[in-house]
Every structure is written in structure tokens, then in C-alpha cells.
Amino acid sequence: MRPILAEVVTIGDEILYGQITDTNTQWMSTELDKIGIKTVRKSSVGDQEDKILQILAEAEGRADIILLTGGLGPTKDDITKKMLCKYFDDELVINEDALAFITDFFTKRGRPMTELNRLQAAVPSRCTYLANKTGTAPGMWFERNGKVFVSMPGVPHEMKYLMANEVIPRLKTFFETPIIYHKMIRTIGVGESFLAEKIENWEDNLPEHIKLAYLPSFGQVRLRLTAVGTDEEQLRKDVDAEIEKVLPLIGSSVFGFDNDDLEVAIGKELKKQGLTVSAAESCTGGYISHMFTKVPGSSAYFMGSVVSYDNSVKINVLGVNVETIAQHGAVSEETVTQMADGARKLMKTDFAIATSGIAGPDGGTPEKPVGTLWIACAMEGRTIARKIQMANQRDTNIQYGSVVALNLLRKMMNGDYES
Amino acid sequence: MRPILAEVVTIGDEILYGQITDTNTQWMSTELDKIGIKTVRKSSVGDQEDKILQILAEAEGRADIILLTGGLGPTKDDITKKMLCKYFDDELVINEDALAFITDFFTKRGRPMTELNRLQAAVPSRCTYLANKTGTAPGMWFERNGKVFVSMPGVPHEMKYLMANEVIPRLKTFFETPIIYHKMIRTIGVGESFLAEKIENWEDNLPEHIKLAYLPSFGQVRLRLTAVGTDEEQLRKDVDAEIEKVLPLIGSSVFGFDNDDLEVAIGKELKKQGLTVSAAESCTGGYISHMFTKVPGSSAYFMGSVVSYDNSVKINVLGVNVETIAQHGAVSEETVTQMADGARKLMKTDFAIATSGIAGPDGGTPEKPVGTLWIACAMEGRTIARKIQMANQRDTNIQYGSVVALNLLRKMMNGDYES
Numbered sequence: 001m002r003p004i005l006a007e008v009v010t011i012g013d014e015i016l017y018g019q020i021t022d023t024n025t026q027w028m029s030t031e032l033d034k035i036g037i038k039t040v041r042k043s044s045v046g047d048q049e050d051k052i053l054q055i056l057a058e059a060e061g062r063a064d065i066i067l068l069t070g071g072l073g074p075t076k077d078d079i080t081k082k083m084l085c086k087y088f089d090d091e092l093v094i095n096e097d098a099l100a101f102i103t104d105f106f107t108k109r110g111r112p113m114t115e116l117n118r119l120q121a122a123v124p125s126r127c128t129y130l131a132n133k134t135g136t137a138p139g140m141w142f143e144r145n146g147k148v149f150v151s152m153p154g155v156p157h158e159m160k161y162l163m164a165n166e167v168i169p170r171l172k173t174f175f176e177t178p179i180i181y182h183k184m185i186r187t188i189g190v191g192e193s194f195l196a197e198k199i200e201n202w203e204d205n206l207p208e209h210i211k212l213a214y215l216p217s218f219g220q221v222r223l224r225l226t227a228v229g230t231d232e233e234q235l236r237k238d239v240d241a242e243i244e245k246v247l248p249l250i251g252s253s254v255f256g257f258d259n260d261d262l263e264v265a266i267g268k269e270l271k272k273q274g275l276t277v278s279a280a281e282s283c284t285g286g287y288i289s290h291m292f293t294k295v296p297g298s299s300a301y302f303m304g305s306v307v308s309y310d311n312s313v314k315i316n317v318l319g320v321n322v323e324t325i326a327q328h329g330a331v332s333e334e335t336v337t338q339m340a341d342g343a344r345k346l347m348k349t350d351f352a353i354a355t356s357g358i359a360g361p362d363g364g365t366p367e368k369p370v371g372t373l374w375i376a377c378a379m380e381g382r383t384i385a386r387k388i389q390m391a392n393q394r395d396t397n398i399q400y401g402s403v404v405a406l407n408l409l410r411k412m413m414n415g416d417y418e419s
Numbered sequence: 420m421r422p423i424l425a426e427v428v429t430i431g432d433e434i435l436y437g438q439i440t441d442t443n444t445q446w447m448s449t450e451l452d453k454i455g456i457k458t459v460r461k462s463s464v465g466d467q468e469d470k471i472l473q474i475l476a477e478a479e480g481r482a483d484i485i486l487l488t489g490g491l492g493p494t495k496d497d498i499t500k501k502m503l504c505k506y507f508d509d510e511l512v513i514n515e516d517a518l519a520f521i522t523d524f525f526t527k528r529g530r531p532m533t534e535l536n537r538l539q540a541a542v543p544s545r546c547t548y549l550a551n552k553t554g555t556a557p558g559m560w561f562e563r564n565g566k567v568f569v570s571m572p573g574v575p576h577e578m579k580y581l582m583a584n585e586v587i588p589r590l591k592t593f594f595e596t597p598i599i600y601h602k603m604i605r606t607i608g609v610g611e612s613f614l615a616e617k618i619e620n621w622e623d624n625l626p627e628h629i630k631l632a633y634l635p636s637f638g639q640v641r642l643r644l645t646a647v648g649t650d651e652e653q654l655r656k657d658v659d660a661e662i663e664k665v666l667p668l669i670g671s672s673v674f675g676f677d678n679d680d681l682e683v684a685i686g687k688e689l690k691k692q693g694l695t696v697s698a699a700e701s702c703t704g705g706y707i708s709h710m711f712t713k714v715p716g717s718s719a720y721f722m723g724s725v726v727s728y729d730n731s732v733k734i735n736v737l738g739v740n741v742e743t744i745a746q747h748g749a750v751s752e753e754t755v756t757q758m759a760d761g762a763r764k765l766m767k768t769d770f771a772i773a774t775s776g777i778a779g780p781d782g783g784t785p786e787k788p789v790g791t792l793w794i795a796c797a798m799e800g801r802t803i804a805r806k807i808q809m810a811n812q813r814d815t816n817i818q819y820g821s822v823v824a825l826n827l828l829r830k831m832m833n834g835d836y837e838s
Binding site: 015016017018019020021022023025026027028029030031033038039040041042043044045046051055058213215279281285286287288289290292293294296298299302303304305306307308309310312313316317346347348359360361362394395398 | 434435436437438439440441442444445446447448449450452457458459460461462463464465470474477632634698700704705706707708709711712713715716717718721722723724725726727728729731732735736765766767778779780781813814817
């Protein structure tokens, strides 16, 4: 089976000039990868006639699949449809399905439909119209000499709708794509090279059709197993068997699988065990609370937190001893321990996490340089505090400190009080 | 003066297969735009010999400046340097400045330097070595037939260091770039089209050399004025004169200029007036606190907050009346008002913001659908509450709700209690 190659092209001045961030192409190439289609190039060009025609010709020369996004709005600076007509020597015709949908779209919203809106229902006569149920711009599918061209709107949720419901299913039919099965093991607290050493033997003995990738980020490493074959059920079994073998080697660093982020995995465990948590945040300034509460349903286990930025709040709300702060400072084992204990008592939870540190970029001293962070976690009868030393990147200190604090909670929930 | 054209090329399989998000190219094209250089294409290719040579040749045919990032790591899958040698028919030689820096880099960190690390100091003989003070991969500058090629590491902070300190200054010297002066007016609470109507006359009468762009995002609109000419001082004066004219038309929606985000602008004002703020967050779950505390120096005015996710925390910590919640519910004008008043009393601040709502995606009722958010702001003698109705996107509700709450604080600080 020869590899199927794709190019992803975004059209629009606003991406070229840096006015908006392109998140579409990453998402699209990930989706293509899942069905065994390799993205060989990504490009962005402006809304100019010659630029669009040029990239279409180039991409046709290199790839089997050309996915275009953008340039489908109703205004005259959006010219992708016109260019597709020119490229395929075709003409625009009103598509009745598209027109019915657009008419309904405006009727439902009680808004008048202009001629420009009506023209959004026009597509090149030779294309297959792909119904976009999320907006007024159409999806278009072209075939020529065994190659496929698809044009989609650049609005992310519209593009995603069309990819998931129309494009990916059609690509799987049009091309003979292999069955690909991915499974991700999520680990935290162990570096990539250290992890690689631990599982070297296992990795060397992986069957030919299973590949391993290390995806590190921010104190975490994702291990992605990818199996390629023809029988999905068998691939799943093969991958599961390998995971059974590798888990004992890396056990305590594994917090979840696939898309379960750390806060999601912890939330599931808290819910399962019927436990609750609260927080007392100083240097992380609310970020831990945000990590918990951005997860739907977190109100089942996250009771609340005190962001005790000023020492008066540590003292008056959390009950930290005035003497402790005077003697050891706010950034100390003693203070962070009392913060965790105080939050746990105040909010009557099974666990409480606390942080106190110097987030930076300024404010350090020789004894406590910028990036000194104390974290603690309290439970019935036991409170553990740890110091971590970061550098002077405020954002990183806030986010990394939050992740390390959550990981301390995770370990204590698992009865691991030492590592 | 003919336009100077640039292409931005990222090299690396990890971008192509969707494993990491490319934020470099947006940043780079924004920086180029500031000095009047137009990005005409962005591309990503993998770490393969033929792909890199192909894009180099294509880009040289289209643009005056070719900026490459990525593929400069020490491992064998990073081949950009080798490809540059091949493309320019050149060979790698150890650069003594680079070697001294790398040696020092490892010595300072007490880590052994391998042969692979030493080879990072090798660059093509004909290039100008651009000193990267933030890592071990070099920057490289090539000139050929009046065109410029630059190769930089893909690590964002290393690329940014090289762009700011080496590449942009050299481009301004090498090419005759126009003087461009940008000024951004930051507004909140007024939609793009409504804003456009208000300033239509002013916009129509802008001098020829000043252009206006509307950059909307998330309840905010940035108005970017761009002046092009030859005399920077004059451009600044011309733009300032136009801003003087437009401010009275849009006055109360303007919160700042240029890169001052809403939380930064509010922080400056609080600091200037010597005022303090606290928060009581339910549906925003710590996000408002995070917005405040991610700003360096925010401890001068942000005292802390209570994330009262569970009603028990609203009652026991913030002092919300049990009866109020029983009668009106947690998501109500009465509760959010008591939360703001409670936070203000508890943390002894001049202002306190509060939020309570149904962030979703589930949990709504016919009377209070998902996306119902109550926000409040309390000050001495006055507490104002407002209801906003959003949809069922949890992330958006959290972030937008936080912005609207901050804007209520901003307006009350300005003595605006009505709008």
C-alpha cells in the first residue's frame, strides 16, 4: 500500500499578516494522521488570485489530497470559490440544498437575507456539495485524476464539523487507507530520557506493526503507541497487550490514558472514591482552581479555594500564624503547610493543596531566589510539603507549579507519601 | 519603493503531523509587518532532505527574505544545517564564538559536553553567525543575489531572541524598509459594527498615509492605526493627532493602548489611585484571580479571592445568607451581591468582584438556562449586579464572564454606574 499524501492550505490575509493564530492546520493533520494519511506540507497564502492558483497547481503536483480552508465568506475579498472555478474551468451554480439551508438559517434568526448571502449557496457545478450544518459557507469536494480537493470554511468549528462528518468518511472510502489504532499513556514527574531508559528493553521488543513516540511537555511525557494493520479489533488487542507489559515498568508515573489531562484524571479518581478537595493558592494565584473548575462536573469534588495573595488573607482567612510568617516568611515549608491545613479545615475537605512562592520575574532574595516555590498537600493526619526551584518565567512558574501541586495530590491519593 | 516580500518556513515533522502547535510563524509575520515587510507565504515541511531543498528553491524564486525555523537540534533527525550547506554548495566549519558560548553553557550547568554538542557550533562557512544567547543552536544569515536567508531554532524563545536582537535590525539595514508606526486603541463592550458607525466620519477623513484596522476578539475590539512614511517623529505626531480626535467619540469604551490587556490597564489604574481589589468567584472558578495575578506586580493591588464553588463556602467563608440561597438560588442577583460584599469585608479591599453562574455544558433549568451568569462589583456604599446570558460553551463562559466582570470594575472605578 503506497502512502497517501496530503497538503493543507489555508487561504486568508489575516493569517499571513499574523492577525489571527492558525489552529486549524494542526487539528487537520492530526485527524489525517489518525486514518494513516501523511501531511507532507502546510501552506498559508493570501486572498490573491495568482497566489491561490499557484498553490493549487503546486499542491496538485505533490499530493493526493489537497485540503483548503478559508476565503469562503460573503464579502468580495473572499475569492476561493471563484478561483476553484478558474482552476477547474468550471462555473458557479446555485445548489438547491445549500440555498434551502441558508434560507432556513436566516429565517430562524429573524434576519433578512441579502443577495450576497444567497450567493453563498453557489458552488462550482462539478463539485460535490458538502452540507455545512454549522454556518452559511459550503463545503466542496472535487475529484480529478485520482486526486481529491476539498474546500472548507476557515471558521474552526465549521471546518471541524465538515472534516468529521463529510471529509474523513469520504477519504476513507475514496482511498485505501490502513487501519490505525492509537493509544496514549500519560505520565508525569519522570523525564523523557529517564523514561526511555526504563522501558528500553520493552521498546526494542515491540512488534513490527507497533510504533512508539515520546511527546514531552511541561513535566509530562505522553507515550503514544500506534499500531497499523487491517483488523481494528486485533490492533486494539495487540496494543493493550503491550500496555500490560509496560505499565509495571513505569507504574507510579502513569496518571491516565489518551485525552485525560491530569486534572481530569484526578477528578475522576476523587469522584470514584467520593473524596473532596480544596486549595490555598498564593503564587499560583487561582490557576489550580481554574484547572479544577474548567472540567465539567468538577463541583462534585472541588469545594473551593482561597487565593491568599496578601499575607493578611493567609492570616485572617486561612488561619496561618502571624509568628510563622514573621519568622520563616510567606515562602516557606511552615507557611505552606499551615495554608494547606487551614484550607482543609475551612472548607471541610478530604484533601487540600497549597502553594506559596516567588513567581517572578522580580522579588527574589539570595536565600529565596525567583522561582522558589513551596507546595503542600494536606489529608487527615498527614501534610506533605515540597520545594521546587524554577527560573524567572512567571507564566511557567504559575503553570508548572500548579501541575506539580496536583501531582502531589495524585500521589497522596494513591498512598504514595515518599516519592 | 517596491514592497519587500518574505516567506516563513518551519521545518520539522512534529509540526507537520500535528504534534505541536506552531505559534512562531504568527509572531514572525507580525514582527515583519511592523517594519513594512509583507509575508507572502508560510509553509511547513518535514525533516526530509528533498522537501527542504525543494522549499528553499521555491521560496527563493518568490521572495526577498526567507526565514527558516527548526531542524537545528543536536540529533541526527535535525538536518537543516546540512541542507543549507548542500543548497549553497558550502561546508560546515566550527565557529569559535559559537563554540566558546556552548562550552560556557555546559560548564555553567555542570553538565558534560558531548561531541554532538560541540558540533552545534559548526555553521556553513559562508554564513554570518548570529549569536543565540538563549540556547545552543546557532542563528545563521546568508546573502545571495540581493536576497536574504535566515535559519533559526524552532524553540519559540530562542527564535524570538534572535529575531529581536539580530534579524530585524539587520533586515532594516539590508533593505530599504519604510518607517511604519503602529498605535493600537483597546476598547471593550461595544461591537465592531457599532463602533464603526460611531467613527465613520473620522475614518473617512483619515489622511492618506494612515490606515485603520478593526481587530475584534472576545467582547473587545482593537483599533489599529498604521502610519507609513519616512519620518518617525512626524508619524507619531500625525497618529496622536488622530487619536485625540477619535477618543471623544468612543471614550468610555477605551481601556488602554497597545499591549495593555484589560487586567493590566485595570491594575495600573488601581495602583495609581492606591486602591485594592478582591474577588469571590463561583462559575469563573479562579480565572479572574488568575487574570489579575498573571500580571507581574499585581500583589500591590490584588489582595486575594475566595473561589466559592460549593454553596457551603459561599455561606461559611463569604457569609452569604443561607436563606438567600434557599430562596433565590446560588445563581441570582441577591447571592452574587452578597458574595461581592462578603469578599470586600473579608479581605478589606476597596473593591470586590463576584461571579455566579451556570458555566455548562449541563446544569441549566428553564428559568436559568446554561450560560446564565450573574456578576457584581462592590465598593464603599454601592454594589452593582448585572446578568449576562451566554450559551453552553464552558470555556467561553468562564473567560468571557471574567472579562465582563473586570469591565464592570473598570467602569465603577471611572465613576460610571449606569452603562
